Amino acid sequence: MFLAIDRGLSNVDFFLKDNNEEKFWVEDNAKFVNEHDLLRYIDSLTSSLPISKVGLSGGKSKTILSDNSIWEYTSEIDAFCIGAKKIYGFERGLVISCGTGTACAFADKGINSHLGGIANGGGFIHAFHKHFLNYSNIKKIHQLAANGNASNVDLLITEAVGNLGDLDPKLTAVNFGKLKDSNSYLDSDVSQAVMKMVGESIGTVAALYAHILGVTDVYLTGRTAQYPSVRNGIDSILATAKLSSVFIKESAKANVIGVMESLENYESNN
Incomplete structure (x- = not known):
């Protein structure tokens, strides 16, 4: 045993x-x-x-x-890379561990290389909701975000500059940009915007590493990748970069x- x-x-x-x-x-x-x-x-x-x-x-x-x-x-890097390979069945791939923070690694056969990461993740989401929106229960946080509309507080590309090359005009140009000149907002909108911002940050760093490594699939692990608004943020960035995320519920483990x-x-x- x-x-x-x-x-x-x-x-x-x-x-x-x-x-x-x-x-x-x-x-x-x-x-x-x-x-x-x-x-x-x-x-x-x-x-x-x-x-x-x-x-x-x-x-x-x-x-x-x-x-x-x-x-x-x-090591933590070996753990999530080996786990991702077991779950997804790939031999060579970019793995993004979405937990309290976010770590990025490249798994190539038997070698797992730590690429870097960002401080944004589930820890920031939980702390923000606890101290600024007075929500601590993760199920209630999900419900709050699900009822929100991030575009009510975020400034989108189409609103900021119109068209910008091949970028999706509905992508965020400025996080919380509409609150610069307004004090009116709903907690649910802010909640979804925070989730989306974390996802966009993860998606951006994942896209950069994917292009450097020459891969098209990004394998996600960790509980934070399960948050719908975070996943939407990740996928919106990856889609713009012509990349795809791969995620199943078991990869949280x-x-x-x-x-x-x-x-x-x-x-x-x-």
Whole structure:
């Protein structure tokens, strides 16, 4: 029995596998006030279940590695690249990990290269809604954004300059541009605009890396990629660049799936 753990900044994902039986679950990172709390939680699992190997990745997870020989570490870049390859079945591709922040990597056969990233992601979305719109529950945040219209607060290209080459005139020219001279807005419009802005930022950096690497598909992982307004923002930019995003719901678990794959590969090679 193997236990894979991805310690993110917002969530901690767990994946327990025993032959063909699999169990996934997630805990809020706030549950673990410090590293000792997480270690105690893991120890409770290893002491009550016949776990032979523990794999760990994400955030500062390397700092809590035990001296116990059953522990194995997988870098965050390797984790989401290996997980994406397992889920999507590609051998060479650009992977964008959309989590609390956003990381970009190039997976080419057995080599996973970190390209860079941006600070925009789910962390910004949650913090903005909590402190400026007084929404903390993620389901309610989604509902709020779904009822909004970002074009009521964003200035679009068609409104700013008319036509601009081959660009979609409905793309954003200035985020929150209409609020420069107005104090009237709906929270739902602002919510959707924030989501869309994060998506457009992710889409822009993904498009740049895709053109540099000469690829046309962008493989998305992470929970933030599940947010509809974020995905719309990503896809609007990629479509303009004649690129496509690839995303399925399971890819939100790409990191912890990658850790499990690393554990199994380690065992088979040793």
